[in-house]
Amino acid sequence: MSYVDAGYAVALGSLAxxxxxxxxxxxxxxxxxxxxxxDSTLRSEESNT
Amino acid sequence: xxxDALAVAGKDLRIELRTRVLLNQVVPFALLVLVLFAFAVxxxxxxxxxxxxxxxxxxxxxxxxxxxxxxxxxxxxDAGRDGLRMSGLDPAGIxxxxxxxxxxxxxxxxxxxxxxxxLFFGSRVHSAGPMVAACVAGTAGLAAVGTLYGMLSSGLRVxxxxxxxxxxxxxxxxxxxxxxxxxxxxxxxxxxxxxxxxLLVVFAAVYLALGVVIYGPLLEAA
Amino acid sequence: xxxxxxxxxxxxxxxxxxxPLGRRTKLTTRLVGLGAISSLVATVWLGLWVTxxxxxxxxxxxxxxxxxxxxWISLYLAFGIAALSSALxxxxxxxxxxxxxxAVSSMEVGTVFTALTLVTGSIWGRPTWGVWxxxxxxxxxxxxxxxxxxxxxxxxxxxxxxxxxxxxxxVTALVAAVDVPIVHFSVQWWRTLHQxxxxxxxxxxxxxxxAMAWTxxxxxxxxxxxxxxxxxxxxxxxxxxxxxxxxxxxxxxxxRWGETGDVGNAAGLVGSAGAGEGAxxxxxxxxxxx
Numbered sequence: 237m238s239y240v241d242a243g244y245a246v247a248l249g250s251l252a253x254x255x256x257x258x259x260x261x262x263x264x265x266x267x268x269x270x271x272x273x274x275d276s277t278l279r280s281e282e283s284n285t
Numbered sequence: 286x287x288x289d290a291l292a293v294a295g296k297d298l299r300i301e302l303r304t305r306v307l308l309n310q311v312v313p314f315a316l317l318v319l320v321l322f323a324f325a326v327x328x329x330x331x332x333x334x335x336x337x338x339x340x341x342x343x344x345x346x347x348x349x350x351x352x353x354x355x356x357x358x359x360x361x362x363d364a365g366r367d368g369l370r371m372s373g374l375d376p377a378g379i380x381x382x383x384x385x386x387x388x389x390x391x392x393x394x395x396x397x398x399x400x401x402x403x404l405f406f407g408s409r410v411h412s413a414g415p416m417v418a419a420c421v422a423g424t425a426g427l428a429a430v431g432t433l434y435g436m437l438s439s440g441l442r443v444x445x446x447x448x449x450x451x452x453x454x455x456x457x458x459x460x461x462x463x464x465x466x467x468x469x470x471x472x473x474x475x476x477x478x479x480x481x482x483x484l485l486v487v488f489a490a491v492y493l494a495l496g497v498v499i500y501g502p503l504l505e506a507a
Numbered sequence: 508x509x510x511x512x513x514x515x516x517x518x519x520x521x522x523x524x525x526x527p528l529g530r531r532t533k534l535t536t537r538l539v540g541l542g543a544i545s546s547l548v549a550t551v552w553l554g555l556w557v558t559x560x561x562x563x564x565x566x567x568x569x570x571x572x573x574x575x576x577x578x579w580i581s582l583y584l585a586f587g588i589a590a591l592s593s594a595l596x597x598x599x600x601x602x603x604x605x606x607x608x609x610a611v612s613s614m615e616v617g618t619v620f621t622a623l624t625l626v627t628g629s630i631w632g633r634p635t636w637g638v639w640x641x642x643x644x645x646x647x648x649x650x651x652x653x654x655x656x657x658x659x660x661x662x663x664x665x666x667x668x669x670x671x672x673x674x675x676x677x678v679t680a681l682v683a684a685v686d687v688p689i690v691h692f693s694v695q696w697w698r699t700l701h702q703x704x705x706x707x708x709x710x711x712x713x714x715x716x717x718a719m720a721w722t723x724x725x726x727x728x729x730x731x732x733x734x735x736x737x738x739x740x741x742x743x744x745x746x747x748x749x750x751x752x753x754x755x756x757x758x759x760x761x762x763r764w765g766e767t768g769d770v771g772n773a774a775g776l777v778g779s780a781g782a783g784e785g786a787x788x789x790x791x792x793x794x795x796x797x
Contacts (some may be wrong), residue, residue: 240569243630244551247573247623251733254619258740265747270527433682437675441665451662451679454654455686458693465697484693491685502597503678 286378293374293382297359298389306355307390312397315348319401330407337406338467338474341398342423342460348394349427349456350449356387357435357444366440370504380432380500384493388428395420408471415478419466422485423459429492430455436503458488528743536743540736546729553722561719567634568719572726574627578645579727580734581624582652582687585617588738589659590684593677607673608749610680611663612741616734618656624649644695651690655683669749 237245301307322340327333360369369379399416402408410416434452438444462481468474469481528536554572561568592610595601628646633639640646659679663672 238566239630239634240555240566243570243627244555244573246630247577247627248547248551250619250623250626254616255733255737255740258737258744261744262740262747265744265751266527268751269747430682433678437678438662441667443665447658447661447665450654451658454651454658455682457651458686458689461693461697480696484689484696488689491689492682495682495685499597499678499681502599503674 286375286381289374289378290381290385293379294385294389295382297356297383297386300359301386301390307352307394311348311351311355311390312394314351315344315394315398316401318344318347319398319405323405333406334408335473337402337408338471339460339464340406341402341467342463344398345391345395345423345463346427346453346456346460348398349391349431350452352387352391352394353431353435353452354444354448356383356432357439360436360439366504376501376504377497379504380436380496381493383435384425384428384432384496387431388424391424391428392420395424408473410470411472412470415466415470415482418482419463419470419478419485422482422489423463425489426459426485426492427456429489429496433492433496433500433503436500459485462488532739536736536739539732539739543729543732543736546725546732550722550726550729553718553725558718558722564635567631570627570631571719572722574624574631575723576727576730577620577627578624578649580730581617581620582649584731584734585613585620585738586652586656586684586687589614589617590680593680593684596673596677597681604669604673604749607669607677608742608745610677612738612745614656614659614663614680616737616741618653618660619737620734621649621653621656625653642698644691644698647694647698648687648691651694652683652687655686659683 319340322336322344323333326336326340360366399420403410431452434448434455438448438451441447462484465474465476466478466481466485469476469478550572554569558569558572560566589610592606592613596603596606596610625646628649629639632641632646659676662679663676665672665675667675
């Protein structure tokens with residue numbers, strides 16, 4: 237493998253890997269954010285009932 | 286601002302005089318670094334002679350990390366920082382005061398360290414002027430950056446490991462320029478000292494200015 | 508995550524907390540991503556096959572379509588944005604969470620680019636100079652930039668309230684930003700004044716013209732689009748993870764305090780998930796209310 241090929245492979249490969257990582261992180265966080273039934277109800281709301 | 290600076294500098298120096306941390310711990314550490322480098326570089330007189338300037342500045346840099354940690358430990362507790370914030374002192378003045386105190390302590394260290402280098406590494410001083418100028422300018426820069434990062438990292442539990450990693454890369458130019466200046470003065474370098482001293486002065490000026498501007502926002506916490 | 512089933516109307520407020528991405532943002536991100544991919548593919552095709560080898564550097568010149576764009580983005584675009592955002596955050600009149608988030612996103616993506624600058628530079632340097640590493644001005648300053656950026660990221664990981672954390676990090680970014688030109692200048696000086704400089708001054712800057720020039724431009728565009736896409740995604744990740752942090756903190760606090768102010772719900776307290784202290788409070792309150 238020539239140096240040029242290695243350079244391209246390393247650069248694009250690493251960037252692709254990081255891009256995939258970012259994509260996955262975003263996907264996972266979107267899942268958590270939409271699925272979690274966390275009640276962030278304000279205390280005032282609760283004590284009013 | 287200046288009056289506050291003097292007050293703060295006086296306080297820090299008085300604490301040092303009373304506790305003598307620098308004298309008892311930081312100076313021996315710096316001299317120890319000298320010895321370690323002698324082990325690493327020596328015993329041939331040639332390599333040690335060539336390395337002397339660099340070794341001085343590296344030892345100074347490591348010692349200044351300790352000095353910064355010490356200086357910021359004085360107000361490390363939350364109470365200390367709150368006290369500083371509510372004392373009504375001008376933050377720029379606090380910054381300049383702490384920087385001046387740290388600078389003074391480091392200069393004392395440098396005298397001893399310089400002596401050690403000349404003694405142990407066999408340096409021959411051609412002209413003391415550039416050495417002194419480089420030390421003064423370089424130390425001012427070191428102290429400025431150190432005080433800034435000291436306040437920034439105070440109160441963090443990971444301060445011990447993080448502070449060196451944050452601080453040392455920023456002051457790498459001081460190491461570079463100081464070594465060149467000292468090499469010229471000790472006759473081991475190829476170039477003149479003045480451009481490097483100018484660089485050290487610029488570095489110090491830039492970070493003193495930045496610190497004066499930024500210390501205020503840094504001090505006010507959530 | 509805290510499960511607090513005491514109140515019947517356990518409103519899921521989380522969905523309101525972090526707005527789902529608007530259609531325009533999603534579309535923009537997707538377009539930028541597609542643009543990045545297509546221009547990158549074009550760059551590789553042109554760079555590796557279509558363009559001719561250089562007279563002097565032969566095939567090595569092909570790395571000029573990759574290394575300089577990455578280097579430029581790492582220093583001027585990514586780090587520049589991070590430094591500027593940090594400054595804007597620090598200045599009270601323009602302070603906004605947007606800038607803090609932008610700063611960390613840009614800095615993190617930029618760190619990847621900085622590391623790649625060093626790697627591609629090294630790969631280019633090996634056949635050109637015969638060594639994997641050389642203390643030339645640009646490589647050395649880039650190496651120091653990487654260390655500064657890693658320091659920023661390490662500091663960012665230190666837990667703390669968002670405001671203090673933003674404060675610390677933005678100061679660090681500014682200190683680093685001021686340092687970078689000083690470092691570059693001093694290292695350059697250091698190298699040129701040293702005798703061996705001439706060997707390494709031989710350069711990574713071949714003369715570019717014609718198809719090569721266009722490919723170089725395309726390379727810049729391609730990597731910039733890629734950076735933009737990464738920045739958009741990373742920013743979204745930051746927004747999401749900050750709100751998650753906030754939720755986790757609230758959940759943990761709630762578990763810890765129990766519902767101490769709420770005698771009426773004392774019975775429900777004993778069943779509240781995993782909160783040792785809360786259960787104790789519940790039991791004692793129940794006992795009292797008997």
